[in-house]
Amino acid sequence: MQIDRPRLADLAKHAKVSIATASRVINQKPGVAERTRRSVYTSAAELGIEIPGLETSKQPVAILTPELNNPSFPAFAQNIDTLLAANNRPSILCPAGPEGTTEAQHVQMLLQMNISGAIAVSGMPADTLSSVAPYELLINSGVPVVFINSYSSDLAATFYSTSxxxxxxxxxxxxxxxxxxxxxxxxxxxxxxxxxxxxxxxxxxxxxxxxxxxxxxxxxxxxxxxxxxxxxxxxxxxxxxxxxxxxxxxxxxxxx
Known part of the structure; x- marks a missing residue:
């Protein structure tokens, strides 16, 4: 794929990689770390640069919530899914519960999947005694993560909280x-x-x-x-x- 050099430079700057690396990713060339490749894919999507052969719009966004018997969390999930659908983004709902799959287990499974991002509602970073290591692995793999109503200075992620x-x-x-x-x-x-x-x-x-x-x-x-x-x-x-x-x-x- 060929894109004009200024546009390629914008992509490289946004993804914090060299122009040569951005070009290799755009043209589906080997020799690029998976984390770097995902970072370029994410930047391309945000800048509106389409990469032929890469159906990023088909890669789902994971929505992680606590147990769904609390009416607040299904409402969060429904609204997030509606917004994603409006942007042609499918979603995967990953509810955690004391008797089911834990949040950490969900994150471990997501590491094996081809997702384009994750949104965690009241997740592990909200618990000061909980380890955020699973999310560190997910973020380090190149998956962008957004947290709602939680925070950790140890994670290179985006955080939003109600006041x-x-x-x-x-x-x-x-x-x-x-x-x-x-x-x-x-x-x-x-x-x-x-x-x-x-x-x-x-x-x-x-x-x-x-x-x-x-x-x-x-x-x-x-x-x-x-x-x-x-x-x-x-x-x-x-x-x-x-x-x-x-x-x-x-x-x-x-x-x-």
Missing amino acids: DEEGVKAAIAHLSSLGHQKIGLAIGSIRYLPSQRKREAFHNAGFEAASVSTTDYTVEGGQLAANKLIAAGHTAIICGSDMMALGAIRASNALG
């Missing part, structure tokens, strides 16, 4: 406008970055540690946290997840 601080502030403002002064916060384990961010925002708003209950991001965890906070005199509770909110409602209803 836990703004969410907590908005919740406090709303509950305060309803007349509540004794407000509690129910969150999952502090090992998770979203929990840390929510707790920090809550403390910065002037609330004491006694008004925070940490359990886990489940219905049962929300119910346990709510029982503790209600018993301590709290009249309103900010929940760290939808599942915890369902548990808090269950606890409140049980107490009348």
Whole structure:
């Protein structure tokens, strides 16, 4: 394949390789490391340079999520898939669960597949006690990875997160406008970055540690946290997840 030299130079610069290497990849020549080849393919796709014989649009994007019994994660997956489909990109859904395939196992399998990228929702980087080594291998193989609501300085990836601080502030403002002064916060384990961010925002708003209950991001965890906070005199509770909110409602209803 022949493309004009300025265009080839743009591709080489974008992929951070030499013009000679970019040319070898474009023309499907041997002698290029797989990671480098994938990097050039990714840059070509982003720059709109088509490579004959390489159907990059047919290479799927993996969507990795936690368990799908949490209604938030199917919603994420559905919206991501819709956006990918609008750009002629097929997807592979990889849900992790305590009794099924783990996130790390999914990533290991993806290393053996020809994917064009991966999007991880609330993945392992959100857990400060979890190893990100599987993702390092995936990224080092040349696969671009985007993380949503997680972060690790050890990964050369793209990260997007909702603002836990703004969410907590908005919740406090709303509950305060309803007349509540004794407000509690129910969150999952502090090992998770979203929990840390929510707790920090809550403390910065002037609330004491006694008004925070940490359990886990489940219905049962929300119910346990709510029982503790209600018993301590709290009249309103900010929940760290939808599942915890369902548990808090269950606890409140049980107490009348």
